[in-house]
Amino acid sequence: MRKKPLQKVFLxxxxxxxxxxxxxxxxxxxxxxxxxxxxxxxxxxxxLPGSKLVENIVNLNEQIGIGRVMFNSLFVSITYTILALLISTMAAYAFAKFQFKGRNVIFAIFLLSMMIPYHATVIPLFKMMAALGWLNTYQALILPNLAYPFAIFLMRQNMLAFPTALMEAARIDGAGEWKIFWKIVLPSMKPALAATAIFLFMFQWNNFLWPLVAVNTTDMYTFPVALSSLFGLSRIDYGQVMAGVSLATVPIIIFFLMLQRHFISGMLGSAVK
Incomplete structure (x- = not known):
């Protein structure tokens, strides 16, 4: 008993x-x-803080256009998070609660796709977007990674713990599959949805390689691509770079703080299962 206070202090x-x-x-x-x-x-x-914050932000705005870059990043990240969360949740629901041939094989393929290097998919995606005429558009930034394998895996692990008896009772009462999904299953998945949303938002917000390939005009740049443009062959203003990095972390922190109370329980739910 005497060791416990010391253990807490060291902890x-x-x-x-x-x-x-x-x-x-x-x-x-x-x-x-x-x-x-x-x-x-x-x-x-x-x-200690200096006195160049306003000057660095003004110079940064002249270089990359903070308002436009922030709008692009927020629009792409939020839209992607909503759509990817919807697709991942419906796919996870099917994998967890529906019995059909090849279910385990298809899910295993999803998991194996996580092992493919992301760089190996860039060229096929680029040719696909070029054929569709979607280069330098928002849909090129949002659509290619909507079926995110890790999000499907995370949601499936949580949905496996959902009582199937509740779904059967709803079916007996005459509820359809869409009503069961929206009214019964999803409300109980809030912690898992919050945890998955954080992962999806951070993935898209920090995505650098694909936006660098998919867009070629400054008015379509997202924050990572815009910040990389500050590193030229000549002088690099690191005050501007640090100002941009600081601004780029603000939305992630705000998004995490909004969902943090659900994040831990959502992760523990999938881990226990």
């Missing part, structure tokens, strides 16, 4: 150290956004 110390290590890069980037570029590589780390 909290370890957690505090881990939190500091995890959060320090974000703090350093934020401090870098308030200072001039030359201080980023000074002999000592930047620990």
């Amino acid at each position: 909290y110390i370890a957690l505090v150290i881990g939190a500091i290590i995890s959060l320090f890069p974000f703090y350093w980037a934020l401090m870098g956004a308030t200072n001039e570029s030359g201080k980023m590589f000074s002999s000592s780390l930047i620990m």
Whole structure:
């Protein structure tokens, strides 16, 4: 019993150290956004805010157009998250609750597709988008990865734990499959939906390679592509870069904080199953 207080002290110390290590890069980037570029590589780390935040943001806006880039990223990420979550949830419902031939084989193919390097699919996707005339459009950024295998896997694991008896009772009462799906199954899947939505939003928000290939005009750039354009062959203003990085992390933090109370329970639900 005497060891427990000491164990808690060491546990909290370890957690505090881990939190500091995890959060320090974000703090350093934020401090870098308030200072001039030359201080980023000074002999000592930047620990205090400077007076160049407004100047760096103004210069960054002149370079990439923050409003347009932010709109592109938010529109693409939110639309993708909603559509991919709907498709993944319906697919997971079918895999978890419907009995049909080849169900396990098809699901295994989905899982195996996660092992294919993403770079190997870029050229076929590019040729497909070019044939459809969708290059440099929002649909080219949103549609190719809607059936995200990990999202289907995560939702399926949670839906396997849903009582089939409730669905049978609803069918006896005359409810159709769509009504069972929307009115009975989905309301109980809120934690899993929140966890999956966070993964989908972060995947699309941080996606760099495909938007770099699919769009070729600055007015269609998303945040990762726009930030990469700041790294030219000549002088790089790291104050602008850090300002852009700081702005790019804000939507992810807000989205996570909105759904965080469901995130842990959703992940534990799939892990226990």
